[in-house]
Amino acid sequence: MVRNWSDYKTDSWVQWCPACGNFGILLAVQKALAELDLPPEKTSIVSGIGCSSRIPYYVKTSNIHTLHGRPIPVAEGIKLANPEQTVIVASGDGDLLGIGAGHFVALGRRNMQLTILLHDNAVYGLTKGQAAPTLPLWLKTKALDAPNIQSQINPLLLAFASGYTFIARSYAYHVDQLKDLIKLAINHKGTALIDILEPCPTYNDIMSKEWYEKRIYYLNSADPSWDPNISSQEDFDMKAPKILDKMTEWGEKIPLGIFYRNLSIEPLDTRIEKILPGYLQYPPAKRPIDIKSKPIVHPFTEFKDRIVQT
C-alpha cells in the first residue's frame, strides 16, 4: 500500500493563525511520512507545549502531546523500549532550547535514532509573543515592552557541541526542500536536528517572510562542492572548520541545508546491545515478563551474590 500525504491528515481543525509557518512544516511532515510509506501506528510524533506542539493532533500517526520541555525524554523512552518505532520530536524553540535545553543537550550524547524538528520562530507564540532563546539581542518584536536584552542561542552549534550527528537548517515555507530533509533525517542512524526557520506573522513582526527570504540561501546551491558528510575522524578534522564557519553564518546571509552528517558515530541501540545482549531482539517493550501470569525469575535464581549457606 502506498500512502498519500492526505492519509496522514486528521479531521481536527488546525488552530494556527493564518500564514503561520507551522502549516508548511505540517505539510512537509505529512509528505515525508507518505513518501517513506510509514505505517501510522509505527510512527510517533512527540511534542512539547506551545503553538507548534499541537502538531500531533493534525497528523494521523500514534502521537504524544507531552509537557513543556519534555518531548525529548518521552521520545527517548519510546525509542529505548522499542527501537523499531519511528519517533519524531516536533517542538518549539522555547520548548527545546529554553525549558528543555538540558534534554536537548543530553540527547546528543546518546545518538539515538530520533528526528528533532525545531520550530524556530524566535518567539513564544501561545503566551503572546515573549522572546524565545533564538531571538537575537536588541530586537524588539511587537509584543515586547523593551528590546531583547538576552542574546540568541545558535541551535546548530549547540547540537554540534552536544554530539548530534545530523544537523540541518530549513525554512518552513520551502515545503518540498523541508520534506526531503525530514526524510533524510528519519532515515539517519543517529540523532538528527532540523532547525526550521519559520515566520510568526502574529508576534514576530521583524523576522517575517520577507526578512527571511531576503537572507536565506542553500549551501549546496551556493557551493556545489559543499559536502557535509563525515565518515571518519580524519574526515571530521578536515571538514569541521568549514562546517563551523557555515553554522555561525547569520545576518545578511542565512544558509540552509545539511551542515553536518556524521555516519561514523555508533547509535545508542547497538551500544546497548553490547552491554545487554539480546536487547535488539527483546527490547523492553517486547520481552516476555511472565508465562501465563507466572513471574519467570525467583531472586534465589539470579542474585546468587546475596546467598549465604548456613
Add this chain to the structure above:
Amino acid sequence: MSDEVDISVMIGGPQGGGIESSGQMLVRTFMIKGYDVFGIREYHSNIMGAHSYYNVRFKKNRPKSVKLPVDSLIALDAETIFTHYNEVSPKSFVVYDIDILNTPMERISPMEPEVKERVGDELKKLGVEPVASEVIKYLSNNGIKTVGLPLKNLLKTTAEKLKTNVVSVAKTVNTMSITASAALLGIDVETIEKSINYYFYGKKSVIDSNVMAAKVAYDYVKENFGIGNPIEDGPNKNKSRMVATGNDIVAMGKLAGGLTLETYYPITPSQDEAFYLGEHRYFRLDEWASKELGVEKLGVLVFQAEDELGALNMAIGGALAGARTATTTSGPGLSLMNEAISFSVMAEVPVVITVWMRAGPSTGEATRQGQQDLLHSVFAGHGDTPKIVIASGDHIEAYYDAMRSLNWAEKYQTPVIHLVDKYIASSMMSFDKEDVDPQLVPIDRGKYDTETKNEDYKRYELTEDYISPRSPLGKRLMWVSSLTHNEYGMVTEDPITREKMLLKLSKKIENAGKEIPLSEKVSLYGDQDAKITLVSWGSAKGPILDAMDLLRKDGIKTKFLHIRMMSPFPSDYVSNVLNSSELVIDVEANALSQLALLVRMHTGYDIKKKIIKLTGRTIMEHEAYNALKTVIQNNQDLVVIRDGA
C-alpha cells in the same frame, strides 16, 4: 546462652575504612551460625574520613530493628570511642586498636564541633579526660572488657605468614577487629572464614589475606584475652539463605515483577537500587521458564538520565511503547518529577516511582533517615492527581510491594509511588527462599485491546470500570495527551467531556481502593482486643513491633495499625480501628506527624498522642519502647526521641 540470644555488635570507623565490608561480614558470620540478622549502617554524606558505623543484631527470631546499648563495640578509630562509649552495655566488650590510645578528642578533625562539645561536656561531668586511653580506662573501670589489639604487629605477622609486605594486607585491619569481637562472643574462626568467603565471593587473593588476618587475630585474642564460651547454633542452620539491603531487595522485586526498563538519575539513597539492578541486568531465568521460553537469560535495561525530569519522562515514554517501567529517586528527585506525575495521571500512563525518602527538607541530609515525603507523595502533581501511593514497612513488604506496584500501575493505568526510606535502603536483613516467592504475586498487565481496528481505537474509551483497554504505540493508531482530551485522545475544551474525563481519573483510583485486598493496604498487629492502638507507617514498623514485645512482657497490651496504602486511603477500616480504641499513639520520623494529618483528613479522627524522631537517625527498639511507655504511663502528648550518634 539459650532462648534469649539477642546480641548487638557495633563497628565504627572512618568512611572508606572498611565499615561496609565489616558490617557485611558480621552479618554473614551470624547467619552462618544459624541466626536471623538485622543490621543498619549510619553514615555521613562523604566518601572518605567522616564517621560511619554499623549496628548489627542477631537473634533466633528475626530482629526487626536495632537497639542500644550494644554488647560489643569495635572501634577502628578514636572517634568511635568518643562517639559511642556511652552506647555499650555494662557486660559488653570494646575492641580497639592500641595505636589510638593517645589520641585526644580535639585532634580528631572530621569529628563535628557540636559533637565534640557535647561529648566533652559529658566526659567532664564524668571526670574523664577527653583522650581515648582515658575513656577506655573509664569503660574498664565500669566492668566493661576492653580489648586492645596491636594491629600493626598483627598486620606484620599476617604479611610474614603470607610471604608478602604489610601494605598489601593493610586493608585487613577491619577483618582482624571483627574477628576479635566474634571470638569474644564465642564464634569459631571457621565460621568467620566462611563469612569472608561469601562476602569476597570469587576474589581469591583478597580472601586469602583476610582469612589469614582472621586467624592471626583469633589466635592473638585466644592467647591474650581468652575466647568466649562457644555460642550455640541458631535455628537456621544448613539452609540456603539470603541477606540483602532494602535497595537490593527492591531491585529483586522489580526484576521478579517483570520490570523491563528502569530509568534513574543518581541520588542517595536510591542509587544503589539502580546500581544493583544494573549489575543483574542480564539475568538468569528460573529453569522451568527458561525451558518454556527457550532462552536462558533475558535483560532489563537500566538507563541513567540527565536529571529526574528526564528519568520520569523517559519511563513514561517507555511505558507508552509497552514496556514495564519504573524510576527510582528520593525526595528532591520527587520534587522534580511532580510535573511528569501529573502528566502520567492525565495521560493514564502506567509507571512506578520508587521513592527512597531521606532527611529533608531541601538537600537536608542525603544519607540520613526521614519519613517526610508522605504528604508530598500523596499530593504530588498539579491539578487533581489521583494515584496510588504505597509505603512499605520492611524488606519483605518492599519486595512484594515493588512487584504489586508494577501490577497496579498497568491495571489502573496510573503512576504508582512506592515509598521506602533510608532505613530500609541501608539496612540488611536475612531471609529465606520462601520469604520472597514471586509466584505469590502473579503478573497482571490489565486490560489490553486485542481486537479494535486502527481507525476505531479509542485510547481513552469511556467504560464501566473507567479503564480503557490499553495498547502500546506501534500496535494501534492513537493519541496520548497531557491536555484535556476526548476518548480518542484528541484535545478538547468541551466542558462536559472534561468533567467525564476527570471523573474517569478519580473513579478508577476509587475502584482500585475497593479492589485491592485489605491485607495489601493495612496490617493490624498485636493483641486485637488491646485498648491501646499504635499507628504508624513505613519503616517505623520494625522498632514498634520489637517494642510491643517488650511492652507485652511489662503486661501492657497494644495493637498496632500499620498503614501502607496512602492513596486510595483505607478510610473506613482505619476509622473503625481508631474509634474503637481508648488510646491512640502515632509514631513517625517527621516533624508534622504527617500520617496523623492524613488520617484526620480521611477519617476526622484527631490523634492526640505523638512520638516523633527528627535526628535523621533510625528509630530503635529501646527508644520506641521507652517513648511508648512514657506516653501510656504519663499521658504525655508528645515525646521526641533522639538516640543514636
